[in-house]
Amino acid sequence: MKCKHCDKLLKLSQYKQNDTWKSCPNCSRANGQMHVFYRYPDKFGTTAQRSSPSHPEGAQSYCTCCRSDKVADLSQAKTCDQI
Ligand SMILES: [Zn+2]
Numbered sequence: 001m002k003c004k005h006c007d008k009l010l011k012l013s014q015y016k017q018n019d020t021w022k023s024c025p026n027c028s029r030a031n032g033q034m035h036v037f038y039r040y041p042d043k044f045g046t047t048a049q050r051s052s053p054s055h056p057e058g059a060q061s062y063c064t065c066c067r068s069d070k071v072a073d074l075s076q077a078k079t080c081d082q083i
Pocket residue numbers: 003004005006007008014034035080
């Protein structure tokens with residue numbers, strides 16, 4: 001499924017505004033229309049095990065809510081067209 005705003009796959013993490021916002025693939029899939037973004041890294045966390053050349057700090061893929069099976073905190077979220 002692709003984002004209606006940027007035409008990229010919802011399951012791919014997107015970064016905006018100098019990596020201060022990142023999309024959560026799980027929340028984006030739940031939205032079904034557009035990428036759902038949260039503040040990065042605050043709402044994701046990092047781990048050295050996920051370190052990569054583009055993001056050496058090691059971004060967690062899913063937001064903290066999705067990783068802990070909590071209901072997504074959509075009051076903190078922005079959709080792709082809002083950033
Ligand atoms: Zn998008």
